[in-house]
Amino acid sequence: MTDRISPEHRSWNMSRIRNRDTKPELIVRSLLHRMGYRFRLHRKDLPGKPDIVLPKYRTVIFVHGCFWHRHHNCRYASTPQSHTAFWNAKFATTIERDREVRRQLRKLAWHVIVVWECEITAEHSLQKKISTFLRHY
Template sequence: MIEDDAREKRSSIMRSVKQKDTGAEMVVRRIAHAIGARYRLHRRDLPGRPDLVFPSRHLCLFVHGCFWHRHHGCRLASTPGSNVEFWLEKFARDVERDARKEAELRAAGWSVETVWECETREPERLADRLRRLLIPPS
């Protein structure tokens, strides 16, 4: 009975995880807008539906959660202690899908960058990185 309760609780938590307009994505969007970069959101006509698309720079930006997309070496990329085999298989599929979508975008002539959730915790540093990516050198 306790195991069923725990399973239902975890299932409820996982259903509530947002796929777009996440906190990390909103930080990136605010910084990009503040530095004058204009973008489109979640373009369905592009592989992987990039979180932010900068058409003038021909740049796609993904904002990845460290846990879900397995940010290598990040403490946020932990593996749950129960049902480990399921989680490892799921994470492997997610990472493979991310790599495939990135390759498809590059093959179509797009530049692709990833901003990790943990990077949004240092907004000044992230703003510097986005300026380098988005503001053409004078």
Template structure:
């Protein structure tokens, strides 16, 4: 299927896709601030310009979109069917860059958390993600990764109780 927009219109649309201050990022920032955590946004002083840097806790937080950063096994990490080679190269470059940044930060003594957007789509999951992130900030653990699977509240019966509103 061909694109329904001409190249200039498609370019304008893609350029308008936010890189900072996305809804998932703002949700995490707001929740952490309410819990008393203070942070720096997109700090130029920290390699990779993480979404949030908490120097007091020697921790950084990346809020990644599942599509752009290729959240493995996530239903939101689909691949467009047109221009497959272009998208594959773009996604591989994103994943390689994320991995390199993570490695440099860990080697420099920073603790690194990655929060995937799928973990923040439902209010109850976002609340659980914030609780787990807050607890992690107060520990000495080097890394944390939270996606939809990690913040789905386990139940004793194994059913989806609590997932309906």
């Protein structure tokens, strides 16, 4: 199957996808703030520049988009029907990079939470997930 839009327009679309201050990330940050947690953003000295860093708890939070980071069994993690070989390679690289970043952070004694884009709509569940995790540290 061929792409329905021109390569130039596809490039323009892709250039508009942000990697920080996304809506899901802002929602998680707002929730954390309301829960009383204080945090730092995108620390460059940590592997993967985590979206949210809670230094007091030595915990980092990654807010992952289900499509880009391939949330398993999620309806948002669909694969485009055109250029599937390209997309599958891109997704495999992303998954491996995420795995390596988590490994490096654990090696540095940091705890890692991954919040998926689809989890953001259930605020109570997300709040419970975060507070349960942080209660151990």
